[in-house]
Amino acid sequence: MSIGNSPEDDRTFPADDRDSIGRALRQARVAAGLTVEEVSASTRVRTPIVHAIEEDDFSRCGGDVYARGHIRTLARAVGLDPAPLVEQYDAEHGGRPAPTPAAPLFEAERIRPEPRRPNWTAAMVAAIVAVVGFVGFTMFSGDEAPKGTTAADGGPAPAPEQATSAAKPKPVKPVAPKPTESAIAAVPQDKVTIKLSATDGKSWISAKAHDGKILFDGLLAEGESKTFQDDERVDLVLGNAGAIELYVNGKKVADKFESGQVERLTYTKGDPQAG
Numbered sequence: 001m002s003i004g005n006s007p008e009d010d011r012t013f014p015a016d017d018r019d020s021i022g023r024a025l026r027q028a029r030v031a032a033g034l035t036v037e038e039v040s041a042s043t044r045v046r047t048p049i050v051h052a053i054e055e056d057d058f059s060r061c062g063g064d065v066y067a068r069g070h071i072r073t074l075a076r077a078v079g080l081d082p083a084p085l086v087e088q089y090d091a092e093h094g095g096r097p098a099p100t101p102a103a104p105l106f107e108a109e110r111i112r113p114e115p116r117r118p119n120w121t122a123a124m125v126a127a128i129v130a131v132v133g134f135v136g137f138t139m140f141s142g143d144e145a146p147k148g149t150t151a152a153d154g155g156p157a158p159a160p161e162q163a164t165s166a167a168k169p170k171p172v173k174p175v176a177p178k179p180t181e182s183a184i185a186a187v188p189q190d191k192v193t194i195k196l197s198a199t200d201g202k203s204w205i206s207a208k209a210h211d212g213k214i215l216f217d218g219l220l221a222e223g224e225s226k227t228f229q230d231d232e233r234v235d236l237v238l239g240n241a242g243a244i245e246l247y248v249n250g251k252k253v254a255d256k257f258e259s260g261q262v263e264r265l266t267y268t269k270g271d272p273q274a275g
Helices: 021-031 036-043 047-054 064-077 082-092 102-111 120-144 160-167
Strands: 192-198 203-209 214-220 225-230 233-238 244-248 263-268
Touching: 021 047, 021 064, 021 082, 036 047, 036 064, 047 064, 064 082, 192 203, 192 233, 192 263, 203 225, 214 225, 225 233
Parallel strands: none
Antiparallel strands: 192 225, 192 244, 203 214, 203 233, 233 263
């Protein structure tokens, strides 16, 4: 009787030797000779979030959209191709959600927000004017006509329908003023002025002045707007650039950003050159 390993001990099992996302990013960073603080400074991704991602903890990213954006940003900073890492993230976290059709959503949001309520004040004023006009016209006509004269006798008795239609003014629908180019351009010429509006979802944004002062660092909910000014320069980081409508020095920036895309932008007093 021999003593040794049984056949079951010699079995081999397939193993997924692919590194985790966090480990791959950490190894690439170390190979590039970079510290977490240096990666954070170059990508504008906060240091605690970089540490968490390298530990495969994506709970601090604020959702799948932001997690994908941070993975792309960190991968480029340490010299990795971000596409396989994003695919790995989708495979491990349930996949990318199906895109929502843009046109129906846009139409629904454009049609629903501002229902016009009936202008009861204008209607009441119009009714009072009509009644006063009719009564006054009737009294004036009654003073001039001979007593006992009727329409059947050929007298000038006015028709009530004609008096009502002549006295009742037509209601005028209020027209919402549209912003003019001069109004949009009315920004200080000696400053750089940035306006951000979240029009298609929410987005984390960060804004810094030229001296490094943080003007804003937080979440911009859908429908909210923020305006920033500085004497020389404003640096921006948009966590979900596709949701943001951007105006620089009174001009709308025509660049089309993708949903979930992280953008780092810098604008001065002369920007944008075209837009």
